[in-house]
Amino acid sequence: MGGSHPAPPMGGTIVPRTEKGGIPMTQVLVVEDEAQLARALVINLKARVYEVDAAPDGATALRMAAAAPPDAVLLDLGLPDMDGIDVIKGLRGWTRVPILVVSARSTSDQKVAALDAGADDFVTKPFSMDELLARLRAAVRRHDTADAATDDVAIVTAGDVTIDLHAKKVRRGGHDVRLTPTEWHLLEVLIRNQDRLTTQKQLLQEVWGPSYGTQTHYLRVYVAQLRRKLESDPSHPRHLITVPGMGYRFEK
Amino acid sequence: MGGSHPAPPMGGTIVPRTEKGGIPMTQVLVVEDEAQLARALVINLKARVYEVDAAPDGATALRMAAAAPPDAVLLDLGLPDMDGIDVIKGLRGWTRVPILVVSARSTSDQKVAALDAGADDFVTKPFSMDELLARLRAAVRRHDTADAATDDVAIVTAGDVTIDLHAKKVRRGGHDVRLTPTEWHLLEVLIRNQDRLTTQKQLLQEVWGPSYGTQTHYLRVYVAQLRRKLESDPSHPRHLITVPGMGYRFEK
């Protein structure tokens, strides 16, 4: 089975998508205005197997989370621009990503408020880095084994094809269809945006990494493979539609 | 390992859960040997909308949990009969019920060990009752909204194999099959996520620990061993399915 390693395409320096042994790393968003602590957290997390983004305030955090959904959020309550509780509520409006609150002032009331607003855990400064990391691991582990159950619609039916996103299983006419990791990734992005246009750039950046925005022939090759596996008449696709010059669209 | 304060279901019919307005109440199992604190917890929880059982030691706790699976467990680590960590592991062998650890001695190491063993949260004595209740609410809320599907399945039948997660026993074609501890752990995780993909990373971190996230070699070796013991045709597995590049899936 295949080299899922990002090989540098054609010419030029291109930053590969962060992975380790083909396994995608856990993405953590650190929301902390105090630069020193933020840096300490980032360094410690990166030293582990995490990939880290940092946001200095609530508005930035919400924007970054929406743009590139993380696998966990470390949130300081004492932010300059908005109340930490509102950041929690803002995130909880659309995602159940694990939120660990880190805070200095820690009255019991505050903890209760944060937890009831939807936070997963609450750590008081000063804290042991080991403990924080263990709590983070616990939260991510829980989420990994749980989110599959309910996050969104698990099973998509399109014509004679059924796609089970959680089992990572595709059936077509009573037979199982095998998809490679890259094919899955591509299909997932398309399904997330079903009935809407998904830009070439969007697809390339999501599946191959931020610096592959122009390698459009990857798309052609892989979309063709998907069509061959999913469409009954691959040369006249009914579900994986080409939008010339722009991208692709998945329709049921 | 004797009885407990509120009568556990002995020999006879299991009493239907108390309800309030048709809505089943949340069942909490308190595991605490110190009678005074146990009573305080029980009283406080009952004053809220919880229904409470109590166990004075680990063995009783495991037995009660098996007989009547609770919706949450409050666990003291300092038990008279066994290590609290082993209670966590015992529960995690077959259920993902939220476990909140309550402990007096709370070195950082202990917290890390408990969380990595599968605990959901760790509260240090002395604690604020409000905070404990908030953490309990958070854990239960997560659990409720997360998995409705696959939990608390004690006995699984897959083809000619039956797996009893409580008794830690596997029978196949009328004969007992011996599994090593590691094989068990791996199988447990796969069964808890049955019919869904279980990521390589997930399996490695759960079975071998947080730092083994990329040693995919272990998986190949142990999955092969499991197949040899469980599958009738190990080279064409029907239950332990490989999802190339991503992980494995257990199917009945």
Next chain:
DNA sequence: AGCGGCCATAAGGACGTCGTCAAGACCGAT
């Protein structure tokens, strides 16, 4: 008609991954 974009499809080589076997390290029990 000819040309240049853009897209679809096929094929092949480099390299990963999976399954398997087996030897060595480790560990608790005798």
Next chain:
DNA sequence: ATCGGTCTTGACGACGTCCTTATGGCCGCT
């Protein structure tokens, strides 16, 4: 110290996957 079982580690073949290149079709523009 020895032994049996278990875990870890290494090596290898078979095969799959990814990337790349080549070829041809379709369409609008000049």
